[in-house]
Amino acid sequence: RAPGLHRGHWGFGGWAQHDDAIWKEVKAEAQTRARHGLAAYGSRFYGSDVDERVIERARRNARRAGIGELIDFAVKDVAQLNNPLPKGPYGTVISNPPYGERLESEPALIALHSLLGRIMKSQFGGWNLSVFSASPELLSCLQLRADKQFKAKNGPLDCIQKNYHLAESEGGKPAMLAEDFANRLRKNLKKFEKWARQEGIECYRLYDADLPEYNVAIDRYGDWVVVQEYAPPKTVDAHKARQRLFDIIAATIAVLEIAPNKLVLKTRERQKGKNQYQKMAEKGDFIEVQEYNARLWVNLTDYLDTGLFLDHRIARRMLGQMSKGKDFLNLFSYTGSASVHAGLGGARSTTTVDMSRTYLEWAERNLRLNGLTGRAHRLMQADVLGWL
Known part of the structure; x- marks a missing residue:
């Protein structure tokens, strides 16, 4: 298709020697070629987002670009994602998932990336995947090995784009992140859940740095969970500590089978004086529990x-x-x-x-x-x- 085919105004229209008849003939020929090319084009594009307003904007952009017929848009979240071509041919998935900066959003983001990785493995074997993010730690939650990666910028943010090839045999249940931690948490859950029910208790500690390398406390409050990270010493690499915390959160959500928004993440450091009573947020959300x-x-x-x-x-x-x-x-x-x-x-x-x-x-x-x-x-x- 000729560039600018859908453009409505050209500067040369006001030129004294402009021949409008020749221009219309050239434009008609270009439009005919574009129609034939569109009809013969064999590829399809599929785009989705959880935000209906964003999808409507994308539809308008596609129509303005003259390619609206080539793209199937849908309002859906990652959990509803499926392979539109299960019998082939193979294609490419591109994604720019959220990578929020706020601490409270991390459990949801970790669960989102873990889910995306599982869906890619189970439904898109043989495809290519390209993901753009500002968080290498979140990309590790995909549990995929990148073939290539490129540094990039999103405004002031340092970002990375990782490309993956999904093996055709990727299907099946993926390995659990932090498997040894997950096994200990599963063992504790089996031990304490029955006891708490018999005692009439909804609030209790499930895990307290049982394994030194997974240095967190996990407390249950009804159907909510609080993960408290004990601040690592300065001798521990900050990137590795953050990666391990992400693995802990992903495993906790999976083992306890909780919604990501029911997990609260805190970092516990030695508090002095009134600091222990200082507010961290202003939500004012209270839940009722039994003891x-x-x-x-x-x-x-x-x-x-x-x-x-x-x-x-x-x-x-x-x-x-x-x-x-x-x-x-x-x-x-x-x-x-x-x-x-x-x-x-x-x-x-x-x-x-x-x-x-x-x-x-x-x-x-x-x-x-x-x-x-x-x-x-x-x-x-x-x-x-x-x-x-």
Whole structure:
């Protein structure tokens, strides 16, 4: 097809010696050649994106370029991707998947790339794949070996394009990333899940740096999971540490069979003074969880801690068992979970004291959730030593 065939205006149209009849003849000949070429063209293009607005824009661009008939557009996400030519011929898949910079988006991005790799292996054997990204670590989640790679730029971002050839025998279940970590997590899950169900507990630690090379803690809160990375020492290569964390997240999502948006990622470093209580986000999302006979609110995203110290669980249960008929005083109360257990255990009264208005309001919500309201359950915002 001649370049500019669909162009509506040419500068030479205003030239005094322009012969419009000859121009129309030349243009008609070019249009005829383009129609014949389009009819004889054997290739097809398939484009998809999860955003309907983007697809509509792409359709308009294709029509303006005169190639709208060659491209099948669809609104779908990666999970719905399938081979449009299962009986051949082989083709090429190109992709520019998201590679967000925000920490909270990483679990979803890791799951997305892992899924893309599995679909490529299972459905596109014999094809070529080319992926453009700013994150080599995310590309490793494809679990594919690149034949070629090229450095590139996307504005200020350093990027990379990797080309892969997918072997025809790629089908089947891919190997798990971080297989030894996945096996340990699977073993722990089998051990603790049944115990937690019998105890009436929804919040517990599944993994605590059991394997030194996978230095994370994994806590379960109902159908949510919090992965806390212990900050690696400066002697550990930052790229390798980040790659290992990505492998951990991918394996955790796969073993626990959770949605990526139900995994919260945090980095735990030694906190001093008030730093441990500083906000990390402003989402304000609370979820309700069960601990024995108590219902409690936790917030998995806004603070480093969630509002419920899991290692105090046994102490809270003991307080509940020891409080019947007694007046219970809870100093430096945090979110008041100990007051809840004491109240449910039959305490005559509870007094909950903390300097923080935020945590005192949280404690009030916890007490109210368990029906512990009224004058018998007082909340005091005060400096504890001064109050005493």
